[in-house]
Amino acid sequence: MPYACFTTLLQDAADKQCSLAECIQTREATESDTSVTQVRARLAEILAVMREAVRQGSQPDIKSRTGLTGGDAARLFDSVNRPDSVNVIGPLFTHILAASMATVELNAAMGRIVAAPTAGASGVLPGAFLTLLHEHDLDDDTLIDGLLVAGAIGACFAAQATLSGAAGGCQAEVGTAAAMTAAAVTYMLWPREESASSTAAANEAVNEALGHAASFAIQGQLGLVCDPVAGLVEIPCIARNATGTAVALAGAQMALSGLKFPLPFDEVVDAAARVGAAIPPSLRETAKGGLAITPTAKRIRRELR
Amino acid sequence: MSTARSIFDIIGPVMVGPSSSHTAGAVRLGALARAIFGEQPRSARIGLYGSFADTGEGHGTQVALIAGLLGLKVDDPRIPDSFELAQSAGLDFSFEELSSDDAHPNTARFVLECPEKDKLFTITGSSIGGGSVIVTRIGSFPVEATGDLPLIVARHTDEPGIISAVTAIFAAENINIASMKMSRERRGAEALMIFECDTLPEISIIEKLKTIPQVHKVRVVPAV
Numbered sequence A: 001m002p003y004a005c006f007t008t009l010l011q012d013a014a015d016k017q018c019s020l021a022e023c024i025q026t027r028e029a030t031e032s033d034t035s036v037t038q039v040r041a042r043l044a045e046i047l048a049v050m051r052e053a054v055r056q057g058s059q060p061d062i063k064s065r066t067g068l069t070g071g072d073a074a075r076l077f078d079s080v081n082r083p084d085s086v087n088v089i090g091p092l093f094t095h096i097l098a099a100s101m102a103t104v105e106l107n108a109a110m111g112r113i114v115a116a117p118t119a120g121a122s123g124v125l126p127g128a129f130l131t132l133l134h135e136h137d138l139d140d141d142t143l144i145d146g147l148l149v150a151g152a153i154g155a156c157f158a159a160q161a162t163l164s165g166a167a168g169g170c171q172a173e174v175g176t177a178a179a180m181t182a183a184a185v186t187y188m189l190w191p192r193e194e195s196a197s198s199t200a201a202a203n204e205a206v207n208e209a210l211g212h213a214a215s216f217a218i219q220g221q222l223g224l225v226c227d228p229v230a231g232l233v234e235i236p237c238i239a240r241n242a243t244g245t246a247v248a249l250a251g252a253q254m255a256l257s258g259l260k261f262p263l264p265f266d267e268v269v270d271a272a273a274r275v276g277a278a279i280p281p282s283l284r285e286t287a288k289g290g291l292a293i294t295p296t297a298k299r300i301r302r303e304l305r
Numbered sequence B: 001m002s003t004a005r006s007i008f009d010i011i012g013p014v015m016v017g018p019s020s021s022h023t024a025g026a027v028r029l030g031a032l033a034r035a036i037f038g039e040q041p042r043s044a045r046i047g048l049y050g051s052f053a054d055t056g057e058g059h060g061t062q063v064a065l066i067a068g069l070l071g072l073k074v075d076d077p078r079i080p081d082s083f084e085l086a087q088s089a090g091l092d093f094s095f096e097e098l099s100s101d102d103a104h105p106n107t108a109r110f111v112l113e114c115p116e117k118d119k120l121f122t123i124t125g126s127s128i129g130g131g132s133v134i135v136t137r138i139g140s141f142p143v144e145a146t147g148d149l150p151l152i153v154a155r156h157t158d159e160p161g162i163i164s165a166v167t168a169i170f171a172a173e174n175i176n177i178a179s180m181k182m183s184r185e186r187r188g189a190e191a192l193m194i195f196e197c198d199t200l201p202e203i204s205i206i207e208k209l210k211t212i213p214q215v216h217k218v219r220v221v222p223a224v
Helices: A006-016 A020-031 A036-057 A072-081 A091-108 A124-136 A140-160 A174-189 A199-219 A237-256 A265-278 A295-304 B020-037 B050-054 B061-069 B079-089 B162-172 B205-210
Strands: A112-114 B014-016 B043-049 B092-097 B106-114 B119-129 B132-138 B141-145 B151-157 B177-184 B190-197 B215-221
Touching: A006 A020, A006 A140, A006 A199, A006 A265, A020 A036, A020 A140, A020 A199, A036 A091, A036 A112, A036 A124, A036 A140, A072 A091, A091 A112, A091 A124, A091 A237, A124 A140, A124 A174, A124 A237, A140 A174, A140 A199, A140 A265, A174 A199, A174 A237, A199 A237, A199 A265, B014 B020, B020 B050, B020 B061, B020 B106, B020 B119, B020 B132, B020 B215, B043 B050, B043 B061, B050 B106, B061 B079, B061 B092, B061 B106, B141 B177, B141 B190, B151 B162, B151 B205, B162 B177, B162 B190, B162 B205, B205 B215
Parallel strands: B043 B092
Antiparallel strands: A112 B014, B043 B106, B106 B119, B119 B132, B132 B141, B151 B190, B151 B215, B177 B190
């Protein structure tokens, strides 16, 4: 398996004396018997689907198949411009939350999205990427590097834990997405000097930092349950993507500010696997616990039948 | 645990919502069952386990499984209309809820038939998250097939030397094996070999493998 362990991946990058994104794209090309150019072209297509999904999902008239949800992304975007709006977290962060909800609202409307790593968690990564790119002037090549890093972090969870809410709760879905996003944002925004005296040391520093970012993000979502109202990917999934992105960016900020999570990332993934397995079946996508069985949730379920 | 071979298993698939495991994974599981069966079945009885049974309806799992049996891809906008498509394609189907303590939460058992050809397969598989799937049983034989890579499935009589005869032919044809699994009913009885290959083998491999007297049936299954 090409991405089972983070430590091995970093060692591989160090041995090859290349950046982590270069290391991952070379592995990917080798494993799928294709070229690095083709790998990056495919990621560019994925980026285009993500952009279109955020655009469509931000329309005010979007409605889910059930009619339960839709339009919250548009309302959040709109709130920034209203003269009477109360500003707690600033326009950038509000835009990030809105963009994170947009993809998941489109998903509930049976629109075309990119699972990252799942459809239920498809909002976190594009919400962060496609908003930060304006603020930090990121080009597509940088975003594609970010997708490579995010993919490798997600693959560590796939190999050592699970990506399925039915097997590991929402921690496995939005939690993993947040860890992927925290790592990728750290990788993309890490300050790189034009003439770094030691490229190897610079690569090592950013690679370690993105592991810390992913750990900071997932520790904040350990035990996160999957309790969808009426069993649908709507309530609370749409809001949970927005709050998941908030945790992801908190993790990225801590790592970019030089904080180190005291436990190695691979051990944190292992802990996530144990916690996910310990979440009772009623809180693993079965809609038999948590928010899914409140009186109002039961009424919604009855009314949909 | 899942086996992500590619970052495109993580950042992807591009799919029609709402659920990667219950919608896209269900489409792929149906498509893989169809590919192993070898054609579109005339009839499909599908048993649902775990949360496929509990929450499948709201996720469109049933329309997704049928869409897969009809050969639709995970980003096909016609997925919600698959029941109507099945009718015009001549596929009869039914669903039942099953329970098992040891099945993965998202599991389906397909009983696929083409009665006029006297052909009946029972195929069991699970959606293991993010659109990834695994077929765990063909008939009574335990297998592990993800549909990410092409498969060669061979029925044979359990005797010494069969694997070496089969793999010698693979070597001559330059087929690289990514994984393999063999199981048998009992010693010396019916057995099944399943190989995941890096590239889709030429269809001529079937006749070449059948030159081995103990090999009765061979199927080449494309990736889904």
